[in-house]
Amino acid sequence: MIIYFKNALTRKNLMALTGLFLSFFLIIHLLGNLQLLLPEEQAQLQYNAYSHFLSGNIVIKLVSYVLYACILLHTLDAIYLGIKSKRANGQKLSRDRRSRASSWQSRNMMFLGIIIFLFLVIHFKDFWYQYKFGNVPFDENGNKDLYTLVVNAFDNIWYILLYSISFIALGFHLIHGVASAHRSLGLYHPFYARLVKIFGYFFSIAITLGYLIIPIIIYIKH
Amino acid sequence: MKIYLKIWRQKDNLSKGSFKDYTVEDVNKDMSFLEMLDTLNLKLVKQGERPVEFDHDCREGICGQCGVMINGIAHGPLKNTTTCQLHMRSFKDGDTIYVEPFKAEAFPIVRDLKVDRSSLDRIITSGGFVSVDTGQAPEANSIPITYEEAEAAFDAAACIGCGACVASCKNSSAALFTGAKITHLELLPQGQKETHKRVAEMVEQMEKEGFGHCSNTEACQVECPENISVLNIARMNFEYNKSKLLVKK
Ligand code: HEM
Ligand code: FES
Numbered sequence: 442m443i444i445y446f447k448n449a450l451t452r453k454n455l456m457a458l459t460g461l462f463l464s465f466f467l468i469i470h471l472l473g474n475l476q477l478l479l480p481e482e483q484a485q486l487q488y489n490a491y492s493h494f495l496s497g498n499i500v501i502k503l504v505s506y507v508l509y510a511c512i513l514l515h516t517l518d519a520i521y522l523g524i525k526s527k528r529a530n531g532q533k534l535s536r537d538r539r540s541r542a543s544s545w546q547s548r549n550m551m552f553l554g555i556i557i558f559l560f561l562v563i564h565f566k567d568f569w570y571q572y573k574f575g576n577v578p579f580d581e582n583g584n585k586d587l588y589t590l591v592v593n594a595f596d597n598i599w600y601i602l603l604y605s606i607s608f609i610a611l612g613f614h615l616i617h618g619v620a621s622a623h624r625s626l627g628l629y630h631p632f633y634a635r636l637v638k639i640f641g642y643f644f645s646i647a648i649t650l651g652y653l654i655i656p657i658i659i660y661i662k663h
Numbered sequence: 664m665k666i667y668l669k670i671w672r673q674k675d676n677l678s679k680g681s682f683k684d685y686t687v688e689d690v691n692k693d694m695s696f697l698e699m700l701d702t703l704n705l706k707l708v709k710q711g712e713r714p715v716e717f718d719h720d721c722r723e724g725i726c727g728q729c730g731v732m733i734n735g736i737a738h739g740p741l742k743n744t745t746t747c748q749l750h751m752r753s754f755k756d757g758d759t760i761y762v763e764p765f766k767a768e769a770f771p772i773v774r775d776l777k778v779d780r781s782s783l784d785r786i787i788t789s790g791g792f793v794s795v796d797t798g799q800a801p802e803a804n805s806i807p808i809t810y811e812e813a814e815a816a817f818d819a820a821a822c823i824g825c826g827a828c829v830a831s832c833k834n835s836s837a838a839l840f841t842g843a844k845i846t847h848l849e850l851l852p853q854g855q856k857e858t859h860k861r862v863a864e865m866v867e868q869m870e871k872e873g874f875g876h877c878s879n880t881e882a883c884q885v886e887c888p889e890n891i892s893v894l895n896i897a898r899m900n901f902e903y904n905k906s907k908l909l910v911k912k
């Protein structure tokens with residue numbers, strides 16, 4: 442039983458499931474946030490109402506706990522497997538050209554993941570924490586004015602840059618991650634494996650562009 | 664051709680290794696890489712020095728003994744080729760070539776370029792077999808199998824166990840090796856009976872030997888002399904999950 446939890450295959454299954462859940466969440470989160478790009482008057486009221494609805498809903502609350510757990514488990518697994526890999530490698534090669542045989546993103550998932558993680562810390566602190574525990578003014582409908590909080594944050598070019606870098610890192614993480622996760626879970630049919638790889642590419646590009654345009658358009662509009 | 668070599672010399676597993684410089688003057692471009700090393704060793708023996716130790720057996724690309732890292736790549740610059748099938752025409756006159764053993768915790772260095780790959784053998788012994796009484800060869804038509812299935816099983820069985828997949832992997836994972844061995848038997852009628860036990864025990868043994876996890880970088884297939892497909896790894900994952908989740912003990 443112990444070996445079952447310690448084993449690389451089961452750990453990668455967990456990593457794949459949590460990663461795919463996070464990827465799925467990214468779609469929903471993006472669709473919700475695209476409301477920020479509506480005409481200003483409408484965007485403010487609609488977005489705040491939407492946030493209010495989410496924070497009050499018990500189902501959403503449960504899903505959000507799953508989400509936190511996924512981020513935590515995914516990260517813990519990354520650390521565990523990273524240590525395991527270091528141990529398995531033993532003595533370093535003095536001359537190492539192994540990289541010619543694989544893609545850059547597949548070798549740098551940890552680096553990309555760390556960027557995503559740092560982004561998440563900042564993202565949670567600035568919006569999630571503020572919304573839940575901060576002193577946020579109310580809009581005319583009596584909902585917390587998250588919209589203005591977001592728009593003000595995106596007034597800063599450095600902040601836009603930080604977000605852009607993080608989304609690009611996320612994009613590369615997903616280009617490898619989506620296909621890899623399906624392999625980890627056991628998709629061995631050559632046709633579907635290829636299909637998932639192609640889907641992963643388009644998915645990653647769509648997610649990256651979708652998230653990128655929000656802060657950039659808001660910055661330009663204000 | 665004149666070739667400059669930097670070869671990893673290490674007396675045994677406990678001593679520290681380092682590169683030593685050698686020059687081989689009279690290299691013929693049609694020599695295999697191993698023949699070039701033979702030429703060097705002949706010279707070393709004549710000079711009373713200890714020859715460079717390296718593994719080899721068939722020298723025709725089928726036994727899987729001859730793996731070394733050549734310029735930082737398992738089996739050298741050609742893809743899907745063993746070291747013994749690599750010829751000096753792949754290099755230029757005056758080239759400097761780095762030669763190192765495969766490095767992984769599960770492959771302890773024996774001496775110089777020689778490593779102990781018995782960890783792979785132990786993965787096989789843990790489950791890579793079918794339990795049948797040997798004896799006379801059975802009637803061939805008593806176990807029907809389609810041509811396609813037989814070919815697919817052969818594709819997985821083509822693995823020569825050289826360890827290049829482990830050496831090419833950033834995590835020193837043996838997933839391609841183990842996946843190929845599991846798939847090979849999984850595809851054959853004879854392998855069906857012990858399929859769940861096999862996958863569980865081989866995966867467990869792979870863990871015990873201290874190999875790393877699979878990141879699906881796919882470098883292993885690129886450097887594999889037999890171009891064994893990474894989908895064998897996915898198959899291993901599938902069979903493993905199936906045996907853990909769906910099979911009642
Ligand atoms: C929105 C956030 C994230 C998403 C959507 C995501 C998604 C994924 C997916 C789908 C995989 C493939 C799993 C597999 O190969 O089976 C993966 C792998 C990986 N993730 Fe993430 N991830 C996220 C955040 C993170 C974070 C915060 C870290 C850690 C610092 C991280 C580190 C890794 C690593 C190291 C791998 C590769 C594991 C390996 O070596 O195979 N990820 N991620
Ligand atoms: S010596 Fe047998 S494969 Fe190279």
